[in-house]
Amino acid sequence: MPSSTIQWFPGHMAKARRQMEENLKKVDFIIEIRDARMPFSSRNPLIDELAGKKPRLVLLSKMDKADPEDTKRWIEALHNEHTSALAVDLIKGGFKNKVIARSLELNKAMIEKQKKRGIRPRALRAMVAGIPNVGKSTFINSLAGRKAAMTGDRPGVTKSLQWIKAGSDLEVLDTPGVLWPKFESQESGLILAALGSIKDDVVHMDDLAIYCAKYLSEHHPERLIETYGIEKIEETPWETLEAIARKRGWLQRGQVDENRTMRTFIQDIRSGKLGRITWELPPVADAHQSEAADDAEEAAKREDEQA
Ligand SMILES: Nc1nc2c(ncn2[C@@H]2O[C@H](COP(=O)(O)OP(=O)(O)O)[C@@H](O)[C@H]2O)c(=O)[nH]1
Ligand SMILES: [Mg+2]
Structure with a gap:
């Protein structure tokens, strides 16, 4: 069943939210995936609430289908102190090093703090989140080099968490946070x-x-x-x-x-x-x-x- 046909009942939403809250405790930052063709409509504002002050890397997926000039505008508009944005074609690949570099930059303050305290910085940990169909599984599988994110499609499906290593500087939870699309307007x-x-x-x-x-x-x-x-x-x-x-x-x-x-x-x-x-x-x-x-x-x- 394609993930877009999930029926979001209140029970699902509550479970998905709880699972995301649990997983968020384990990570340094969030990789939020949105569709570059609709960066506003493909987001769920709940993520702002859940993320709190954690840094956020917004990946604008399906850039191959979006207008390149408009994507540039969106990237500028999304950039702020805690948020950085990158456009990606998750099918074509070639984004891994950019994602790692951007993640290190976003978490610079924390890394510096650890260094000052004499702690050797460990790999950064992130969780992937977004509404269905934006490319969460494609992204995780691409980092893993195999099919990792299978059960994460369904809200509330629990399984033991695994860390996917993207080199020595970044690890990503294999289970994405699934948010529901919003119909606010x-x-x-x-x-x-x-x-x-x-x-x-x-x-x-x-x-x-x-x-x-x-x-x-x-x-x-x-x-x-x-x-x-x-x-x-x-x-x-x-x-x-x-x-x-x-x-x-x-x-x-x-x-x-x-x-x-x-x-x-x-x-x-x-x-x-x-x-x-x-x-x-x-x-x-x-x-x-x-x-x-x-x-x-x-x-x-x-x-x-x-x-
Ligand atoms: N053209 C294009 N298709 C993509 C991209 N990322 C994902 N897709 C396609 O979008 C669909 C949904 O991807 P999936 O990873 O299952 O999304 P999820 O529901 O967020 O896990 C699949 O058919 C993917 O092949 C991208 O960057 N470009
Ligand atoms: Mg999926």
């Missing part, structure tokens, strides 16, 4: 569903398609124009989708086949046909987001009225 729900990180039966395909068409019209109009060979971006996202459908022949008896259009468009987004896209920008540059969510809400309302 309608936008986050739409983005998580559009990227396949939550089941899409909790949102309408139409809302997803309209939201994505609107976001792309505003941020990457050229992608829509080039991918589908349309003339221009129309006044509304739906009109743009209609133009795409006509161009592509997603028709039924000469009319735009709405279902097929919405479904195929979302499939194209998920398969990466429209290129590397980041679906949300760091807070400062983020004026269009709520606007797009409002539109999706309006579209849903219209649909309800029609029904």
Whole structure:
């Protein structure tokens, strides 16, 4: 069962939280994995509470699918005294030494303190945490050079903990902390569903398609124009989708086949046909987001009225 189909009942959440609290006592810092295409929506704010003052290395995974310029912006925005961010392609690899170097830097104060007290610094210890599907197992397995993180997928599954050695300076718990995706805003729900990180039966395909068409019209109009060979971006996202459908022949008896259009468009987004896209920008540059969510809400309302 893919981890994205986990049903998060309150009992699961409480157990996952307790397990994370237990494991956190054993580590110096946290490696939090978020999806580079949605660094905001793929986080669970509970981690701030649980992490307390422990340093945090945020890995923006799936950088191969995110817009490189937007990833740079996110990395800058995430950087602060206790937090450092790195973009990674967990499938391609080649991140291990960067992760180690960054971990040493993040924990410099503690290492210095140990040295001053005459203690030879031991390997740094970290736990990996994040919502389902961000790449926790892929990361741990890659460090281990084998399949280590198997049972960690399910909240509350206990087993004996093992340390995965990433060289002599870093050890990572083989069991990741699994947090649940948050649905605090309608936008986050739409983005998580559009990227396949939550089941899409909790949102309408139409809302997803309209939201994505609107976001792309505003941020990457050229992608829509080039991918589908349309003339221009129309006044509304739906009109743009209609133009795409006509161009592509997603028709039924000469009319735009709405279902097929919405479904195929979302499939194209998920398969990466429209290129590397980041679906949300760091807070400062983020004026269009709520606007797009409002539109999706309006579209849903219209649909309800029609029904
Ligand atoms: N393209 C790409 N896919 C990734 C990356 N990291 C993980 N994946 C894929 O994302 C899916 C979820 O990864 P997994 O490690 O199971 O996530 P987990 O639920 O957090 O343990 C798998 O299909 C991985 O192959 C990445 O950096 N790039
Ligand atoms: Mg996993």
